[in-house]
Amino acid sequence: MAPPASVPEFLDLVQKSGVADEAKLKAYLGKIGGVAALPAEPAKAAGQLVRDAMLTYFQAEQILQGKWKRFTIGKYRVLERLGAGGMGTVFLCEHKLMRRRVAVKVLPTAKAADQASLDRFNREARAAAAVDHPNIVRAFDIDQDENLHFLVMEYVDGTNLQDLVKKTGPLDPVRACHYVYASAVGLDHANAIGMVHRDIKPGNILLDRAGVVKILDMGLARLTFDTDDHITRKYDENILGTADYLSPEQAEDSHTVDIRSDIYSLGATFYFLLTGSQPFPEGTIPQKLIWHRTREPRPVREYRADVPDAVVAVLARMMAKKPEHRYQTPAEVMAALQPWVSIPIAPPTDAEMPQLSPALAASLGGRPAVRSTASPTMQLGAEAGSGIRLSSPASLSSAPTQIAVVTTAPTPSPGVWESLDDASPLAAGDTPPNGRAQPEARATRAPSGPSRRRTRPLLLAAGAAVVLIGGGIVAYFLRQPPEPPLPPVGSGAKRLIVSKSKSGEGTFQTLAQAVARAANGDTIAVEEPTLTESLVRVSRRDVTIESALPDGKPVALTLSAANPGTALVEVVNGAESFRLRGFVVDAQGGADYAIGMSGNIAGATLENVTVQGGKKGGVRLFNVAGNSAKPVVLDRVRVVVGPNQDAGVKVETQGNLSARALVVRFCRFEGPGRAGIRFEAPVDGVDVTNCRFFQLDSAISAARPADRQPLKLSVTQNMIAECKTGLVVTGKDRTTPNVVLTVSRNYFARVPEAIGRTDADLPGVTAKQNGRAPDANAGNLIPNAVVVNPAPEFSTNRADDPAFLRFLPGGAPTVEGLRVGAE
Structure with missing residues (x-):
């Protein structure tokens, strides 16, 4: 059909195409005063409809060229053209019933008849389907709609790194x-x-806009x-x-x-x-x-x-x-x-991300859009496949923008797809390259052997357009959809098994393999009594790794000869609500720490875990950030602090960052190492409660923070026995107005200095209801703890965890009517 010559013809094609909801379009026209209120030229009217979120760029472009048929691909309604590459054109689509946004790659109809192209296209789908990982773009489906072969992929709302660097x-x-x-x-x-x-x-x-990185394009995998x-x-x-x-x-x-x-x-x-x-x-x-x-x-x-x-x-x-x-x-x-x-x-930042058409921005929850009170300029060009170019006016006002329309239109075709091939340029609305980076040189294939009728020369990407196999420029508008459904197990997530005696789907020989395959919310059940691994790194949300041995027996996880990280188990940024339960993690002197935790891991928990064998310590918390609703928790963790180890748990940060929202509870730290817990960083909201410390240089060591940095630490109801110092605050005297250090209901036995400091007094300290045996000295930082005399008896048998450093029946001391020491 020829391009529409009038606005009524344009609106008629809009309705026939089905791209706009008929009731919504009628309501819009009634609100603005009818068709007569639109600009008289079709291109200007299209610009206003795009501005007012009635059409997307691609829909307006196609209809202005008279292409109104088949704005669907199978079950999907086409919203926008995202880009084109060597293997097809990529569209942003919406499932007709589920309303889920996906990226759909369409093999050009001419290539569908070529067996080599079709084989490569199917191969890409097979490669993409083999991966299921949050840092790789997922493939959901491959299908055919008449003569259209298409691949349905994850939709990611963001940009690619090529364009990010070119832009910023x-x-x-x-x-x-x-x-x-x-x-x-x-x-x-x-x-x-x-x-x-x-x-x-x-x-x-x-x-994507949240900062998540994803690898695209499995076409050559x-x-x-x-x-x-x-x-x-x-x-x-x-x-x-x-x-x-x-x-x-x-x-x-x-x-x-x-x-x-x-x-x-x-x-x-x-x-x-x-x-x-x-x-x-x-x-x-x-x-x-x-x-x-x-x-x-x-x-x-x-x-x-x-x-x-x-x-x-x-x-x-x-x-x-x-x-x-x-x-x-x-x-x-x-x-x-x-x-x-x-x-x-x-x-x-939003400025680094692509601006979407107003229709897409509204449907995606208010993403940044190209909007103004004036109609955007829309030019219908004569270049092959150029379609419409839209740009916001330099100065926005309520006055209609003057629009230049190039009257030589492209040769019309009856449908959307016939003119779309792998030579198509960027869709209207895509950000053009600014010349900062050079175009990529694409080595597609080199001929070899006698069969030259199928070969092509090496190609250089033309102009400033980046030629991307698989539509790499899809990143202009891509957005991550909801996770695809997983097999029902308990809460609805998958249960993966680690076993060397079993096989089948969801069963793995090593813990590292299982972690690599796990998705958000999965549980990994370990049925092996012992595992030897080089590195287990967790970066996904809500993943649980737990012992599945009878009677709750812990799994012994030990380090192999080679370790590429600082710890045997590393829990890194993004692993929110991670849980490790029922393990003995032994670094065997081959890594600095048995467990390392870093970054934003709110809700991450170590539960019923023993750690030992690190060269520097047991657990390292580096730049760890929880929040008040979901703190990072160490619960019933036993740390054996060797004579050359600096700390059982070491808390560090870099720059001006503070460790935030950390809870250490019902844990035990036993020497003869230097410190049970060492805070070498500002801390903002840390609780150490109901823990047991034995034969250490210091149970807890906290560095005096720099000016205006926080030291918000609560040490309550702990048992500290046979340590040289209970709690010590190190560092030079500073003005530290952001100190809230609370020490209460702790019991000190055979401790020469219960609470001390290495320099002048530290303001902001509250000490109350602490008890000490007659053989423990109070220290020099706070008022003396109450002497409990006669001193109650307690067990020092390390092999008996329920009784270790716990008072014998009837012997629990009280201060001011409240029990002190670990429960």
């Missing part, structure tokens, strides 16, 4: 470390299931576990990927690369995030492929001086020319970046 410039080093770390988490999962991505680059790494995966060999594809980020070995043969190739590409992406430039921004594709093998990129320090030497060293190792010189697994990359990832960062 190189990233802060700590922020870049966070994004590379999260990408490595996704690759670690891919590696665990035998997958190599083979096209890691900034355009294939998405960042190599499935090492799939013996039928021979498509790239079948069609003579020797070099696959993007030349700007390709590893040296992948430039020779893409079929034999392993996860270390992805680590190189992630390093090249890291380089781009820090510098705003590809490692080799100049040159042809063949030159780039050679330089990745023979040259070093321009040093990062020549771009900027604020990148720490240690970060530069991590980057250099990731981009080592020989695979054996790189980090060997993504987990090793994660461990190397841990010091910077422990520093919290804010989510992306």
